[in-house]
Amino acid sequence: MALLTLADYESTAGSLAAWPPGVWDFLTGGAGTESTVTANREAFARWRLMPRVCVDVSVVETSTTVLGSDWDLPVAFAPTALHEVCTRDAEAATASAATALGVPMVVSALSSRTIEDIADAAPEATLWQQVYLFRDRKVTASLVQRASAAGAQAIVVTVDVPRPARRLRDIRNELRFPPHVQARNLAASTGRAPDVSSPSAHTAEAMDPSVTWEDVQWLTELSALPVLVKGIQVGQDAEHARRAGAAGVIVSNHGGRQLDRARPTLDALPEIRTAVPSGYPVLLDGGVRTGAEVMIALALGADAVLVGRPVLHGLAVAGKHGAAMVLGILRAELTDAMAQSGHPTLDSVDRSAIHPAPDPALLSADTVPPPAPRVLR
Numbered sequence: 001m002a003l004l005t006l007a008d009y010e011s012t013a014g015s016l017a018a019w020p021p022g023v024w025d026f027l028t029g030g031a032g033t034e035s036t037v038t039a040n041r042e043a044f045a046r047w048r049l050m051p052r053v054c055v056d057v058s059v060v061e062t063s064t065t066v067l068g069s070d071w072d073l074p075v076a077f078a079p080t081a082l083h084e085v086c087t088r089d090a091e092a093a094t095a096s097a098a099t100a101l102g103v104p105m106v107v108s109a110l111s112s113r114t115i116e117d118i119a120d121a122a123p124e125a126t127l128w129q130q131v132y133l134f135r136d137r138k139v140t141a142s143l144v145q146r147a148s149a150a151g152a153q154a155i156v157v158t159v160d161v162p163r164p165a166r167r168l169r170d171i172r173n174e175l176r177f178p179p180h181v182q183a184r185n186l187a188a189s190t191g192r193a194p195d196v197s198s199p200s201a202h203t204a205e206a207m208d209p210s211v212t213w214e215d216v217q218w219l220t221e222l223s224a225l226p227v228l229v230k231g232i233q234v235g236q237d238a239e240h241a242r243r244a245g246a247a248g249v250i251v252s253n254h255g256g257r258q259l260d261r262a263r264p265t266l267d268a269l270p271e272i273r274t275a276v277p278s279g280y281p282v283l284l285d286g287g288v289r290t291g292a293e294v295m296i297a298l299a300l301g302a303d304a305v306l307v308g309r310p311v312l313h314g315l316a317v318a319g320k321h322g323a324a325m326v327l328g329i330l331r332a333e334l335t336d337a338m339a340q341s342g343h344p345t346l347d348s349v350d351r352s353a354i355h356p357a358p359d360p361a362l363l364s365a366d367t368v369p370p371p372a373p374r375v376l377r
């Protein structure tokens, strides 16, 4: 079967026989009832595009500028841990796919390769380094310093992991990664290989639940690199991030993997967009699976989006080619959606490009009000 959509890649990846026990559930799952995993996706279904016609779309330009750097698409690779579970070349494969498509890759703090090895493998890649404010701040500082020396162009600090989440699939599966899966990037900053065989045990040990905005400010002052705060879900926190010196925010609920019942990121986006000055970078991740959905996120105020799980599906199906194909599909879909809706560039994609879909509850037969009772006289 031809793989034409990100959903095709997901189903193909899910049926691979090679997954170690529990790993597919780990990638796919989320916290608690997984309501937020589902809600991130469903939020996109509540919007429709408003096509304009008789606009010259003979040339469609998907490029954009974020934090002063040019991207071929308004899409980046979200930071996801341990690409070694998906493909042998791990983040070296991901970085070459990102380079081929002209999009940035956010390297996870828990990547299976060091930032130095990733930069060597893909010298043309635009790399951003994701970090946590670990209990041991020296580890955070070392990651920032090494990333800067390796040529990374920004730091992303993830602030939505105060403690391990209740990921029921992982608990039921008693998830353990195979021993060859190692967090080498982190190991290079801690001096010894951290035990990441149980993600939740590692999170409990390494993450600092006492992090406040003062710590974010400390990070923004640590290097010359711009810092984006990932995990912002309300407008006031975007304003806090900006005041702490962040160069931008990423609206994210960790793909529904931390707080079950958190609101979908797309629903949070307009509030966050209006809480910060125009021109201040606002990125979004969570549930973006088609080019039309990229347009919807941009119409609601995002400067760009990030994709998480689909990149892992591409890596698992066909290594670096698979990750590049996933992004290539998003590029083809976005180009098509822009042309079909009369938007030759992304500048004109604003709130007027979309319309709320009718609430399905209002359309279903059993919510049509019953006829008023006849009054018998």
Ligand SMILES: Cc1cc2nc3c(=O)[nH]c(=O)nc-3n(C[C@H](O)[C@H](O)[C@H](O)COP(=O)(O)O)c2cc1C
Pocket (backbone or CB within 6 Å): 026, 027, 028, 040, 078, 079, 080, 081, 108, 109, 110, 130, 158, 230, 252, 253, 254, 255, 256, 257, 285, 286, 287, 288, 306, 307, 308, 309, 310
């Ligand atoms: C398997 C997996 C590992 C992840 N690891 C990290 C991580 O190391 N750091 C981080 O900031 N976010 C991590 N995330 C969250 C992603 O960056 C992103 O917020 C989320 O996957 C976006 O949702 P999507 O998968 O629906 O596109 C991870 C997500 C997944 C699925």
Ligand SMILES: O=C(O)C(=O)c1ccccc1
Pocket (backbone or CB within 6 Å): 081, 082, 110, 196, 198, 199, 200, 202, 203, 254, 257
């Ligand atoms: O950040 C995450 O979501 C995550 O899943 C993870 C992966 C490996 C180790 C710790 C957490």
